[in-house]
Amino acid sequence: MEALSATSIIWLAFALAFCFGALGQKTSFCTMGAVTDILVMGNWSRMRMWLLAIGVAVLGAGALHAAGLIDLDKSIYRGASFNWLSCLVGGGCFGAGMVLASGCGSKTLIRIGGGNLKSLVVFIVLGLVAYMTMRGVLGVFRVGVLDKVTLTLPGGQDVPALLRSAGVEAQTAFALGVLGIGGGLTAFCLFKRDFWTLDNLLGGFGVGLAVVAAWYVSGHLGYLAEDPETLQEAFVATNSGRMEAFSFVAPSAYFLELLMLWSDTSRKMSFGIASVLGVVAGSAAWALLSRSFRWEGFAGVDDIARHLIGAALMGFGGVTALGCTVGQGISGISTLALGSIVTFLAIVGGAALTIRIEYFGVSGGCTK
DSSP states (O other): OOOOOHHHHHHHHHHHHHHHHHHHHHHTOOHHHHHHIIIIIOOOHHHHHHHHHHHHHHHHHHHHHHTTSOOGGGSSSOSSEEOHHHHHHHHHHHHHHHHHTTSOHHHHHHHHHTTBHHHHHHHHHHHHHHHHHHHSHHHHHIIIIITTSOEEOTTOSBHHHHHHHTTOOHHHHHHHHIIIIIIHHHHHHHHSGGGOOHHHHHHHHHHHHHHHHHHHIIIIITEESSOTTTSSOEETTOSSSSOOOOOOSHHHHHHHHHHHTTTOTTOOOOHHHHHHHHHHHHHHHHHHHTTOOOOBOOOSHHHHHHHHHHHHHHHHHHHHTTOOTTIIIIIIGGGTBHHHHHHHHHHHHHHHHHHIIIIIOTTSOOOO
């Protein structure tokens, strides 16, 4: 099967992200809100929605891989190098940043679609700091300090590879990883009957399936066994040159770069950039349709400072950890990469610590 054209891949990415944005707006899918709900109210509904999306993504991506339609080893998440310090520091910074900025990367895009001008400022700062962390002054620190601390696992740093190194047969190891993590998370979320509301199920299954569809579009429909220009394997319209699913930090930086260097013909629309635009468009469409669209601005100087710091932390953290709550927390974990799991835990930990300080103070008493 020949790969689809770059234009087709970009439009498919936009369409899937449009659905993601509409679902996020309708169901209040929010990972920062999920952690806050648990710590402040003891409510696990939104966390179960996020975990259900992860479980569905793991099962779906695993099925595509087992069927030979995609190769998860060709994503950015798997590999021999486990940059554990980058995952911990980047994830922790991102988790803290999303609390200060009132939402993660995907939620920022969803809030922009709903008329939130604060999130537009967050998006711009997040993208600029992300670019600085990829290729600028912060990138020197990232590469020279954090990324140098690595653990090399010759067999790969994904869960099936770790099981294989322990003597488990390859197919069995993969099945155990997919069913254990994906099936376990899905069962955990659906076990509670009061979780079974339309929005919770739509958010969990819908976001998870959107990530699976993104893998199929990029990793199968966009796969070139031999690029006619380079004569090497390639994936159409991706910034990384590898197959991609949804992630919203680096693509935000690439979107700003495209706008700033529009006349440079080497800069082109990509899968990630189309995804960013699609989420905003889908969110805006649902907000207008449901009449929930509202303009919202900053309350004052303190509010501005809080969001700017949060945006900077997310931009730095998202690039350092190779992804955000969606990029690592759903897309990455769907590949069963150990780095993605560590980043997920670091994001939750960073967010929980920041929420605890903001809402309860270091002593544990409620301050608000």
